[in-house]
Structure formats: structure tokens, C-alpha cells
Amino acid sequence: MEMILISLCLTTLLAFLFLKPLLKRITTTKPKLPPSPWRLPVIGNLHQLGPNPHRYLHSLSLRYGPLMLLHFGRVPVLVVSCPDVTNDIMKTHDLKFANRPKSKAINIFMEGGRDIIFGPYGEDWKSMKSLGVVHLLNNKMVRSFENLREEEIKVMTEKLEEASSSSSSVNLSKLLMTLTNDIICRITLGRKYNVEEGGIDIKNLVMTSSEFFGKFFFGDFIPSLAWIDWISGIDDKMKDINNKLDCFLDSMVQEHVDADHKEPSDFIDMLLLIQKDKTKRFQFDRSDLILILKDMFFSGTATTASQLEWTMTELMRHPECMKKLQDEINSFSTHNLNVTEKEVEKMNYLHCVIKEGLRLHPSGPLLFRLPSQNVQLKGYDISAGTHVIINAWALQRNPAIWGLDANEYRPERHFGTNLDFNGTDSKFVPFGAGRRLCPGIGFSLVLSKLALANLVKRFNWRLKVGPVGDDKPDLAEASGIDVCRKFPLIVFPSIAHTH
């Protein structure tokens, strides 16, 4: 009897040991993952990104499909290049995808990402974003900056007139960057700060800082290799630039505190006034205020300048479009030398020209998200914490959406379509969509239209001929995740004689 019992126990134990792995395999189904290209040990697909990640990710997606899973070091990265999944992420599951991944640059420049651009979705983030929208970027505020925009555009056209009368060339890229930077300076800080006037070179500080946000750091994806960033000196460089920027903005805030204006005259004044109100749920301190200012500089200067730079590039490459635009502007703007905002509102072709520039050259070609929960997309299992990259650049050049001439600059394609860029259609997302939609669309659009209309009405444009006799601007892109021109646009303006 005892023997029978012992052998029974042994058989049960053996059966359990053999069946356990089998049972486990049956009960825990493997997650279904999107296709992945081959990868190297440790670094995964990081080495394949190249200088223009949006282009490389697009070419990979042609091989592996519009939903593919890469690995940057140990971090899974989902790359999306089709409108239906973009729609799922930015509309259907928008709340689950309302966060952004963090990086070393964000940790250093944005105190770990407590700001509007990188902050995690939640009540504090909503309050911070609404401070920016209500006091700087909504339609009423944007309209109130009309005179300021006209003044700064006049400053720019005067420099161009000077160049025209001495038949000298100008660096239009630099001039456009000065324009957007001076405008942001005036509305946020109350006056301009530029090196030409003996001040701090805020434009350069902002440009250099922004470049770090577009870099991939080893330490972000392979913690054991973080020492490479440290040895290369990049950590110290970022901290140094950030210190300079913080000191400058802090001194600006202090200047405003000391002045104690009774009526707010700029964005800092307004934020200081709100800060004094202790009845509000959202309380913010000096460092939050500086983060909001940095957000406006980082997101508001290079983006609009780059959009204008690319649009001028394309117009100079397509003289027939330049002529058509010049004709439209001259037909609506007959009285003054300068084009006004009222006149610009009526210009349909101008709108199409801007739209086409945003389609082909979005300044933020990749949109970043971080799911806070596990989600299913097109039958694939995407786990919380996967970095998600939506390739807006690829969507906006997809021949299945835009036709066989998708890579051509053709503003006319926008005539009579209601496909817009305000986040309603996932085929065209130069400003993103959903909860993280760019709040600066109106601000940027009104400035870029007015600036472009004045540049095109007032001047004819000729390129400084390159080494191989090329008389049209090239389309080379600078490296990084922000798409701006690799080489500055050096041009000869000459006064256009109308009527």
C-alpha cells in the first residue's frame, strides 16, 4: 500500500514537472509584434538612423511595412507611416498616447520634462499649456501683435532694400531667423535682444540648444554606454548652454519683477500677474515660468523661420509659382508699398503656397508619443513605454495619398480641397494632432503669410550661383530631426517694380 502511494506521488510530481512548461506555453500567449528589421546586439537599430532619420525610417518602412518595430538599444520603438494608425494614435487612443518620451537633452534643458512641450499629460500640464495659449497664442492675442509683426517685417525689408541698392547678397536664412526671434523676444520679454545691438546672442543660444533635442544619446537607450556621452563632453556642453540661457531668462524675469508694471506689457508681466493670484489651483514658481519662456523660444523661432526658408527655396526653384504668387499679391495689395494683414487674408494662392511648403518640408517631420498603457494597433500588441514615432514626413509624401507627383512642389494641388493641417486629418499633420497638437498654428501662419507676401511683392530673387553654375537653390537638409536647410539661402534681392 505504501509503495503504491509513493509511486502515485512520484508519477504526479513527474507529470507536473513535464506538463508545467507546456501549460505555461498554452496559457501565456506571446504578444503579436509588428515586423522588425534585423538588428545588432546591444545597439539594436541605432546605427541605421543616419543623418536624416525621417528619410531612413521611410525607406525601412517601404520594406517592413507602415507599422514596424525597431529597437534603439534596449528600447522598443514603433514607427508609424500610415494615416489609419496615425488616426488611431492621435484620435481614438489619444489619451493613452498623450505623453512623450524623455531624453538626456530634455532632462538638462527642461528639468526632466516638466514643461509644455515635453511634460506628462495631466492637470498641471493642462494648466501650463493653457497659460501659453490664453496669454500668447490664442486668436485674440495673435491679432493684438499685428503692429509688432508689421514693424519687424519692415525692419527686414529695409535690410533687403539696402542689399538691393548695393547689389550685394544676403543670408536670407539668417534674416528670417532674426525676424522670428525678434518677434518672440518682443512679445515675451518686451524688447529685442540681439548681438547686432550689443546684447546677448539669444538667437544663437536658442538655436544651439534646440539642436540637442534632435540628437540621439547613447545613454538614453543603452544606460551601460552613457559614459560615451560623458567622455565626448556633450553633457557638459549642454549644461553650459543651459546655464547661460537660464541666467539670461532669470535676469529678464527679475527685471520685470523690479519694474512692477501696473499694466502688463508683455508675456512675462502677464505670467507674473497670474503668479500673484494665490486663489488659483495651479501655482507656479520662477523655474516654471522660465520653462514656459524656453518653450516659446524653442518651439516658436526656428520652426516658422525654417518654413519660410523652405517656401522661398521652392518658389525660387519654381519661377512659375513665384510669378503666380506675385500676380495674386499685386492684385490684392494695390495701395501701399507693404502688404497688410487684411490683404493677406484674401489671398488663396498664398495659402496654397504655404500649405505645400508645410507638406513637403515639415519642420518637425517626426512626432513622438509614449503610450501609458498596453494598446492594440492593427492587431499588434504595443506595450506601455514603447517609444512611438509617427513619420509625418512620409505621410505627407505618400503617392497613395497625394498622387504620383507627391514629391513635387505643386501648390495648385490644394485648390478646392478641404484637407487641412489643423490636426483634423491624419494624412497631413505638420503641426501634429490630438492633445499634443501645436498651439502655435495661428501665431505662425499669420506671420509666415505676411512675411512671405512682403518678400515676394517687394523683391525679385536671384541665387548666388554655386560652384557648378547652379542657379536654383538646392534641397539639401541639415542632419537631425528638425528639417531645416543644410546650407543657408544666400540670395540677391532686387526691387520689384509694380504698376
Ligand code: HEM
Ligand atoms: C511652422 C511653424 C510650426 C510648426 C511646423 C510647428 C510644429 C509643431 C509640431 C509638429 C508639434 C508637435 C505636435 C504633436 O506632437 O502632435 C508642435 C508642438 C508645439 N508647438 Fe509648434 N510648430 C510651429 C510653430 C509654433 C509656434 C510659433 C509656437 C509658439 C510660439 C509653437 C508652440 C508649440 C508648443 C508649445 C508645442 C507643444 C505642444 C504640446 O506638447 O502639447 N509652435 N509644433
